[in-house]
Amino acid sequence: MSHYPTLYILRHGETEWNLANRLQGHFDSSLTEKGRAQAMAQNAILQRCELSGFAALSSPQGRALTTAQIALAGMGIEVGTDARLGEIGIGTWAGEERETLLRQTPAARDSYDLYEYAPEGEGFAALYQRCLAFLDSLTGPHVLVTHGITSRMLRLILLGQSPANLRDMQGGQGVVFCLEHGQQKRLTL
Numbered sequence: 001m002s003h004y005p006t007l008y009i010l011r012h013g014e015t016e017w018n019l020a021n022r023l024q025g026h027f028d029s030s031l032t033e034k035g036r037a038q039a040m041a042q043n044a045i046l047q048r049c050e051l052s053g054f055a056a057l058s059s060p061q062g063r064a065l066t067t068a069q070i071a072l073a074g075m076g077i078e079v080g081t082d083a084r085l086g087e088i089g090i091g092t093w094a095g096e097e098r099e100t101l102l103r104q105t106p107a108a109r110d111s112y113d114l115y116e117y118a119p120e121g122e123g124f125a126a127l128y129q130r131c132l133a134f135l136d137s138l139t140g141p142h143v144l145v146t147h148g149i150t151s152r153m154l155r156l157i158l159l160g161q162s163p164a165n166l167r168d169m170q171g172g173q174g175v176v177f178c179l180e181h182g183q184q185k186r187l188t189l
Contacts, residue, residue, distance in 0.1 A: 004158055006141040006180040008049065008187075011151045012059075012067040013038035013173050021098050023114065024147075025090035025121075028062045035063075038174030039070035045176045045187050046071060046143065058145040059085035068145035077143065084134040087147035088127045091120030112167045115149055127153050128163050151177070159184055 013035025017024050031039070058068035060081040068079045093101055098111050108114055116124055131153045146154065152169040156162075158179045161169075176187040 004135055004179070005138055006178070007138075007154075007158065008046065008051075008054075008143045009151050009154055009177045009179065010042050010067065010071055010143070010145045010175075011148055011171060011173050012061075012063040012145065013042075013070075015063050017095075018173075023090050023093055023096055023098060023101070023118075024063075025087055025094035025118075026061070027094040031063055031066055035067070035173070036070060039067040041174045041189050042067070042071035042176055043073055044189055046075065049176075049178070049187075051075060051077065051143065054141045054143055056080065056143040056145070057082045057085060059083075059087065059147060059150070061086055061147070064145050064147060068143075071145065072143065079145075082134065084130050085144060085146040085150060088115050088124075088149045088153075089120075089122035090115060090118040091122075093118040093121065110167070112149075124153070124163055124166060128157070132157055155179060155184060158182070 013031045015029040015031055015035055017029035019032055056072055056077045056079045058065050058079050058081050060083055072079055101114050102108055105117055108117055135157055148171050152166055155177060156166055156169055178185045178187055
């Protein structure tokens, strides 16, 4: 939607739990060496962007905040935090292995469905409302550092798409998504 300011949206780098195929949700796991390298790649990408007048906000979860600190190092932009950028809540399934949960949840077609079916989880409708409220609160251009599902939901809203398209949104670690005037560009090295 074009009424939003220009945004650069980053997902945190690879974590130990990403590598182990475990759901993280509101739990946290440290970045791997590859995850730190991905954040450094995001830094190189952002160095090529014109960021004067930009603010930066990160999820307060450690994996995102560490990524933000690496990705924005040397740019003179202070990183604030906003809990609304946290990953979708997955209730009692936080820390569990995806494959185990998929075997135990016949209604789940894939990993995306796990986020919707998680006992005591947030669900996509609530995440949509959280992300919409966050975006509506922005008053200027920002670099946002968040998580896989939350990044997709933010970008889906910014592109004016239906929540039904969430699983089709591209993701990626070590890349930067630029959203401007209702358009998305995937920036890579």
